Amino acid sequence: MLNLPPTSWAVLGELSFGDELSGYDLKRWADQSLAFFYWAPSQSQIYGELKRLESHELVKSRTEQTHEVRVRKLYSITPAGEKQLELWTTAAEVDPVMLKHPLILRIWAAKDGNIKDILPLVTDYKNKMLERAAQARGHAETAATVPNWSYPSLTLRWAEKFYLAEAERLDWLLEELALDEAPAQNPIEMK
């Protein structure tokens, strides 16, 4: 089976919903879907992946020439692309989930003397997670109205739950940190 990096499959996946899309379109859509559970490739990488996919004949392109000058390059999936994508989605080996959580890393490395400066960062982060959950929900609802987008919609509902759970865990963290700090906050009263 064809061995492509996951990002390549992600881009091919976007094209598998049938529309002709430009590199630019693919980037915007990725930001509103893939970004919630996979991550958003940069614009320049998407152009690179499209070249790679085309060299394997999994996608084909045509140049739109609407207004004489303005040029868009539109990509669409080929039958071979659909076939390979199916083989990939059902392949036995699933790569492990990759989590890089810079906030937890900081807490891990924190010392008693500076944990109090980290607490507000945790609260901020929690609010960002709640915002992210709301965004995922919005995108999920939009996706639900489009034919054949039920799996994308489902994964966005998954993402909503993910970010809500993330926010809850940060609340739990704040509580744990408060417990640790409590005895030290008023040492005088412990006499």
Added chain:
Amino acid sequence: MLNLPPTSWAVLGELSFGDELSGYDLKRWADQSLAFFYWAPSQSQIYGELKRLESHELVKSRTEQTHEVRVRKLYSITPAGEKQLELWTTAAEVDPVMLKHPLILRIWAAKDGNIKDILPLVTDYKNKMLERAAQARGHAETAATVPNWSYPSLTLRWAEKFYLAEAERLDWLLEELALDEAPAQNPIEMK
């Protein structure tokens, strides 16, 4: 402030607990701690990061010469390293969490015709998450017995909750997928 990649801070963080450690030690410890909420850098990268840290004088090294031939290079943090690490842990900007979830990506790209082949992968993944949660718990309990390791222990308890939540969300996904499939499973009975 010094601008280093997060991996550099992670390695410096490991050394901030005060022990003299070799590149090899750092790798093993990372696999049992960082890997649960950040990710485990490869052995060769750790050696590279140590060089970088030493060039900034955040760590220093000495060569252990116990048995005449066998050589270990032991690193320890410098006062400058401790200072910079503190600045980093309390710095305002926290990078966004990076999640790459290949299983959800597959479901996102799934078509009705092949979702049934993906279901067993979801179940397998869920079991791996439960296993991971149990490992995190074990490491958290070990860490809790070591002086000054309360924050590492806390982050590992965080990780346990993360992987348990992950398993629960996969159960939820399986249920949602079963609901979708149900009407189609016995079309004859729908007459």
Added chain:
DNA sequence: CGTTGCATGTAAGGTGTTACATGATTAC
């Protein structure tokens, strides 16, 4: 006496980012 663990490191290559270059169109 062979496998696993300990131990360090290099080389090559893949993945992915930022910054840059370029220019048209749309909205205020």
Added chain:
DNA sequence: GTAATCATGTAACACCTTACATGCAACG
């Protein structure tokens, strides 16, 4: 008219991995 958006792409660089090279020590 100027700012934001649309649109494609290159170049340079940073990050990170795999494979390789090397060899001792400990265990069965």
